Amino acid sequence: MTTALIILPLAAALVVWLLPLPGRAVGSLALLAALAEVALWAVAVGGFDFERGLQLQDRQSWFSDLGVSYHVGFYGFSLFLAGLTVVVCTIAIAYAVWAGGDRGRAYHGLLLFLMGAIVGVFTAQDLLVFYAFFEAMLIPIYVLIGVWGGPRRLRATATFVIYTMAGSLLMLASIVVFGLSQDTFSLVDSGVSSNDWVFLGFLVAFAVKAPIFPFHGWLVDAYRESPPEVAAILSGVVSKAAVYGLLRIVIAKFPEPVEQYQAAIIAFATVGLIYASVLAFRAPDIRSVTAYSSMAQMGLIVIGLFSLNELGISGAIVQSVAHGLVSAILFLLAGMVEARTGTSAFVALGGMARGRPVLATLLMTTGIIALAVPGSVAFAGEFLILAGIYGVGWGWAAVGAAAIVLAAMYMLRLISAVLHTPRGIDALEDTPDVRRYELAILVPLVALLLVLSAWPASISERAFPLIADGQETEAAP
Amino acid sequence: MIPTPKVDWLALAPTLALLGASGTALLGSVLVPWWMRRVFTAFVAFAGFITAGVFAAVVFDESADGRSLIAESFTRDRLGALAALIVAGAGALTVLVSWGENRRDHVGEYYALLAAAGAGMVFFVTASNLMTLFLGLEWFSIALYVLCAMDTHREESLESGLKYLIVGAFGSAVLLFGSALVYGATGEIGFSEIAAAGAGDDVLLLAGLAMLIAGLGFKASAAPFHMWTPDVYQGAPTSVTAFMSAATKVAALVLTLRLLVVGFPDQEHLWTVAIAVIAIVSLAVGNLAALVQRDVKRLLAYSSVSHAGFMLIAVAANNELGGRALLYYLIPYGAMSIGSFAVVAARERELQAPVTLENLGGLGWERPFLGAAMWVFMLGFMGMPLTGGLIGKFYVFSAAYEAGWWWLIVAGVIATAISLYYYLGIVRALYVRPAAALEPAVAGGSPPLDPLLHTAVFLSVGVTIGSFFFVQPLIDVARDAAASLPF
Numbered sequence: 036m037t038t039a040l041i042i043l044p045l046a047a048a049l050v051v052w053l054l055p056l057p058g059r060a061v062g063s064l065a066l067l068a069a070l071a072e073v074a075l076w077a078v079a080v081g082g083f084d085f086e087r088g089l090q091l092q093d094r095q096s097w098f099s100d101l102g103v104s105y106h107v108g109f110y111g112f113s114l115f116l117a118g119l120t121v122v123v124c125t126i127a128i129a130y131a132v133w134a135g136g137d138r139g140r141a142y143h144g145l146l147l148f149l150m151g152a153i154v155g156v157f158t159a160q161d162l163l164v165f166y167a168f169f170e171a172m173l174i175p176i177y178v179l180i181g182v183w184g185g186p187r188r189l190r191a192t193a194t195f196v197i198y199t200m201a202g203s204l205l206m207l208a209s210i211v212v213f214g215l216s217q218d219t220f221s222l223v224d225s226g227v228s229s230n231d232w233v234f235l236g237f238l239v240a241f242a243v244k245a246p247i248f249p250f251h252g253w254l255v256d257a258y259r260e261s262p263p264e265v266a267a268i269l270s271g272v273v274s275k276a277a278v279y280g281l282l283r284i285v286i287a288k289f290p291e292p293v294e295q296y297q298a299a300i301i302a303f304a305t306v307g308l309i310y311a312s313v314l315a316f317r318a319p320d321i322r323s324v325t326a327y328s329s330m331a332q333m334g335l336i337v338i339g340l341f342s343l344n345e346l347g348i349s350g351a352i353v354q355s356v357a358h359g360l361v362s363a364i365l366f367l368l369a370g371m372v373e374a375r376t377g378t379s380a381f382v383a384l385g386g387m388a389r390g391r392p393v394l395a396t397l398l399m400t401t402g403i404i405a406l407a408v409p410g411s412v413a414f415a416g417e418f419l420i421l422a423g424i425y426g427v428g429w430g431w432a433a434v435g436a437a438a439i440v441l442a443a444m445y446m447l448r449l450i451s452a453v454l455h456t457p458r459g460i461d462a463l464e465d466t467p468d469v470r471r472y473e474l475a476i477l478v479p480l481v482a483l484l485l486v487l488s489a490w491p492a493s494i495s496e497r498a499f500p501l502i503a504d505g506q507e508t509e510a511a512p
Numbered sequence: 513m514i515p516t517p518k519v520d521w522l523a524l525a526p527t528l529a530l531l532g533a534s535g536t537a538l539l540g541s542v543l544v545p546w547w548m549r550r551v552f553t554a555f556v557a558f559a560g561f562i563t564a565g566v567f568a569a570v571v572f573d574e575s576a577d578g579r580s581l582i583a584e585s586f587t588r589d590r591l592g593a594l595a596a597l598i599v600a601g602a603g604a605l606t607v608l609v610s611w612g613e614n615r616r617d618h619v620g621e622y623y624a625l626l627a628a629a630g631a632g633m634v635f636f637v638t639a640s641n642l643m644t645l646f647l648g649l650e651w652f653s654i655a656l657y658v659l660c661a662m663d664t665h666r667e668e669s670l671e672s673g674l675k676y677l678i679v680g681a682f683g684s685a686v687l688l689f690g691s692a693l694v695y696g697a698t699g700e701i702g703f704s705e706i707a708a709a710g711a712g713d714d715v716l717l718l719a720g721l722a723m724l725i726a727g728l729g730f731k732a733s734a735a736p737f738h739m740w741t742p743d744v745y746q747g748a749p750t751s752v753t754a755f756m757s758a759a760t761k762v763a764a765l766v767l768t769l770r771l772l773v774v775g776f777p778d779q780e781h782l783w784t785v786a787i788a789v790i791a792i793v794s795l796a797v798g799n800l801a802a803l804v805q806r807d808v809k810r811l812l813a814y815s816s817v818s819h820a821g822f823m824l825i826a827v828a829a830n831n832e833l834g835g836r837a838l839l840y841y842l843i844p845y846g847a848m849s850i851g852s853f854a855v856v857a858a859r860e861r862e863l864q865a866p867v868t869l870e871n872l873g874g875l876g877w878e879r880p881f882l883g884a885a886m887w888v889f890m891l892g893f894m895g896m897p898l899t900g901g902l903i904g905k906f907y908v909f910s911a912a913y914e915a916g917w918w919w920l921i922v923a924g925v926i927a928t929a930i931s932l933y934y935y936l937g938i939v940r941a942l943y944v945r946p947a948a949a950l951e952p953a954v955a956g957g958s959p960p961l962d963p964l965l966h967t968a969v970f971l972s973v974g975v976t977i978g979s980f981f982f983v984q985p986l987i988d989v990a991r992d993a994a995a996s997l998p999f
Contacts, residue, residue, distance in 0.1 A: 167897035
């Protein structure tokens with residue numbers, strides 16, 4: 036089942052690459068495959084028992100002398116992250132179909148490949164499998180930004196790849212040391228370790244991916260130069276690979292070092308949260324605001340994870356899903372605005388609410404949810420995170436709460452700068468409103484946000500990991 | 513009747529098959545009418561490599577226990593058989609790549625020399641005393657010197673051949689001098705007898721050991737013995753470069769492992785450090801120098817220096833896992849090398865000019881297959897997933913960890929991080945850069961498709977990706993081969 040979830044998009048990618056289909060047909064085929072993937076995920080949810088730990092496992096020895104096996108399966112929280120992945124990627128493909136663009140076969144194939152790799156990351160139960168998928172994500176992203184990105188794409192891809200690969204190579208060294216000292220690379224069979232260096236290798240890799248302050252140098256360029264749908268996947272989903280890694284590897288395998296470094300990690304995350312919020316408030320365009328807000332939210336999520344209690348971790352998962360949806364919508368909206376006006380800079384926009392009610396409604400709804408008004412899913416997530424971190428120290432909770440006020444400030448600034456301030460030079464009178472097809476792309480995401488806002492417990496009550504490694508789990512089928 | 517020693521023909525079969533092919537090709541280049549000379553000699557060389565590969569596989573299958581042959585001058589064991597198999601595979605792919613070169617003269621000699629070089633390497637990897645070592649080394653080297661200078665109408669090719677000849681001869685001389693010193697110290701030339709002589713830390717022996725390592729380092733193009741590599745790789749005909757980068761490296765590294773492990777177990781504390789240092793220097797020099805290259809063949813030459821560094825890490829580990837790591841690594845590495853030089857060759861034939869990062873621009877979109885293949889090879893060199901390169905690095909690092917040399921892992925990680933820049937530079941040239949203002953191909957119109965070269969590239973991609981998914985069978989073979997050494 037899990038393997039099917041990984042293979043389907045990868046196989047679809049191959050088909051898209053190899054079959055010489057015309058542009059339109061390629062888009063439809065890719066979209067169809069993505070929808071099938073969503074359906075498959077829904078089936079997986081149907082067969083999942085949230086009361087138990089690792090399920091839907093597939094296990095096959097890869098090479099036995101070092102104890103590496105292809106082992107995938109789902110925990111409750113990874114099922115939600117995978118759900119976020121398939122939904123956001125499907126919407127991204129739908130957006131790509133709408134946006135057109137050249138070399139459609141290569142493009143859609145890469146998007147599908149990326150989708151499969153991310154699902155693989157969220158299900159990996161073996162360190163080398165995890166590493167393989169983690170790195171495999173990078174291959175399509177590099178080309179997606181490098182070929183279809185904005186004018187400064189070369190710089191963006193170079194920074195992005197060098198940052199992330201430096202992190203992941205440290206992780207490879209850590210994996211080797213951890214796996215050989217444990218005699219197995221399986222995440223399920225291995226015990227815990229208290230080696231600080233190995234711990235730091237993993238931590239840095241995920242800190243770059245998230246990113247956590249001070250490893251965020253690649254962030255803005257990458258998010259600003261990507262095509263909008265790729266930026267949506269990057270900030271919405273790929274950054275969550277760090278969440279999975281922190282939770283499944285760092286917190287589960289290194290209890291001692293985690294406890295030792297807990298305060299430092301939370302401190303860095305908090306600094307990142309405040310710093311990114313301030314930057315977001317000063318940022319000049321929709322994409323940069325979304326990029327920095329993304330970094331701020333990742334800081335908050337990391338704070339939740341490292342509160343190391345059920346409340347905080349559940350909150351982090353809720354917030355991961357909420358933020359994934361929010362930032363995907365914002366990037367896609369930014370793309371739609373750019374397609375109309377040629378820019379997403381605030382000085383050139385403004386006054387777009389008049390005569391464009393649909394755009395205004397969508398942006399308003401998403402923005403309001405993003406700034407965590409009570410009753411929204413983001414509020415639920417942040418509340419849980421703050422409650423969790425309160426258990427560690429009330430000071431952290433106070434700073435975190437202050438950061439939420441900052442979130443309100445930058446989000447309201449974004450909304451008013453696009454919708455309400457006097458009209459800028461590029462926001463013309465006859466700039467069209469969001470059309471029907473675009474609406475069909477965005478409404479599912481917004482609807483999902485509203486549903487989750489009404490019922491955040493659907494995630495928070497089911498997300499806590501129940502990781503029980505080194506103990507007997509149900510036999511793989 | 514004169515008593516003769518019993519000859520194990522099976523153990524000699526791979527070498528003899530290639531020698532036979534070489535001789536037949538040479539005869540063919542005289543006796544066969546000119547218009548079918550190319551077909552005939554290429555086919556004979558290809559058949560020779562395939563036959564040698566089949567024989568090597570049989571030897572591998574039937575030599576669970578290694579034994580010495582013909583006055584203990586060479587060994588029949590799985591290590592040699594596996595190395596011979598890889599060399600034969602590399603040779604067969606090289607013939608496919610060479611076919612489209614449209615050589616007008618010396619075509620028969622070209623294939624004859626290629627088969628002769630292959631025969632030398634196949635013999636060399638089984639050497640078990642210093643004389644056969646030197647004999648095998650010179651055998652394939654002389655063939656390669658001529659092959660490098662084969663394009664007599666190109667100055668760079670002549671330069672490449674001459675440079676390789678001079679530096680190579682110097683390397684061989686050092687090796688020979690080292691052998692003499694070792695013989696002087698121990699009175700033995702057989703690897704295992706040298707170990708048994710127990711000369712300990714005799715200065716003569718250590719000097720000889722150092723010179724042997726240096727001499728083999730020349731052939732493996734490990735820094736600081738790599739100076740010839742970029743010039744020779746750049747100037748030689750591209751298909752010869754492909755063969756050298758894959759097969760010579762296999763031969764030199766496998767024999768280094770055999771010589772050090774079998775011959776010098778008592779000096780282990782010294783040579784492991786020496787090899788580790790050479791590995792680190794190779795990683796540093798190869799990667800840093802590659803950063804500034806614009807010529808793709810030169811860039812790949814430096815990349816091969818850095819990969820020699822990676823593989824020497826496995827040798828320095830001096831444990832069974834290290835042997836396994838080296839032998840595994842050589843398989844995807846050989847495929848990636850030949851494949852990437854084949855893509856360069858294809859571009860070169862199209863443009864009739866040296867391939868640089870500039871005129872590689874847009875290849876990925878013009879030639880989707882070659883572009884995607886080159887991308888796969890670069891991912892493999894980087895050690896990215898879906899290629900055997902990742903598993904190779906993983907094994908090398910594991911071996912270093914097991915030997916307790918964590919700083920070799922750190923060096924490898926840093927080197928890999930640096931290497932990303934230039935490997936991705938090639939990917940960027942393929943896909944991201946707009947096609948530069950290209951000189952139109954001389955012939956005009958789109959150049960003819962080269963199905964044999966495409967087959968070679970396809971097979972290389974297959975090995976590169978296949979070695980990622982099917983690690984277990986390959987590692988089993990590598991373990992059997994490594995088990996023939998007394999770690």
